[in-house]
Amino acid sequence: MSTLSLWTRRDPFAEFDALFRAARQPRGFVPAAEVERDGDDALVRLELPGLDAERDVTVEIDGGRLVVRGERRDERTEERDGRSLREVRYGSFRRSFGLPAHVTADAVTASYDAGVLTVRVAGAHAGSGARQIPVTTGTAAIEQPAA
Structure with missing residues (x-):
């Protein structure tokens, strides 16, 4: 037999949690990004x-970190009958992406074409291939490296 409750207990912190989550939502313009290996x-x-x-x-x-930041400016000054509809976001943005320790600024190039910023990080994946580690069996102890 199962019991079903027709009421829910009110969480006293639910409103606070909702406000906190709303405050952490990015405001303004957040550009879409994709990262791929070449x-x-x-x-x-x-x-x-x-x-x-x-x-x-x-x-x-x-x-x-690779940091891309900027601002989409709203420089329009005209109004039509005092009404407007805005679906385009304006404001400052900042996107950052972790980089391997060996990457320097000399390895990074950026180009902008047809509304898309492309940043190439040369050698970011160099030496990142999988390496197999041998597994020993039996009672052989794992040797500690010399200090």
Whole structure:
């Protein structure tokens, strides 16, 4: 036999949790990104339509991370009958991606074409292939490396 309850106990922290989650939601413009492997290189593409890449976008290496930041500006001043509908987001954005320790700024190039920023990180996957580790059997002890 199972018991079914027709009421739910109210969580006193539910409203606080909802407010906290809402505060952590990104506001403004957050560009879509994709990361893919191209041989030993990593390609990061961000959709940035309508931006002036030279004026509004910065690509840099900071603390072992690839950081792309910028701003989509709303420079329109006209209004029509006092009404407007906006589905395009404006504002500052920042996206960051972890990098292997061996990557330097010299390995990074960026280009912008048809609203897409493409960042190539040369050699990001170099030496990252799988390596098989031999497994010993029996009572053989694992040797500790010399200190």
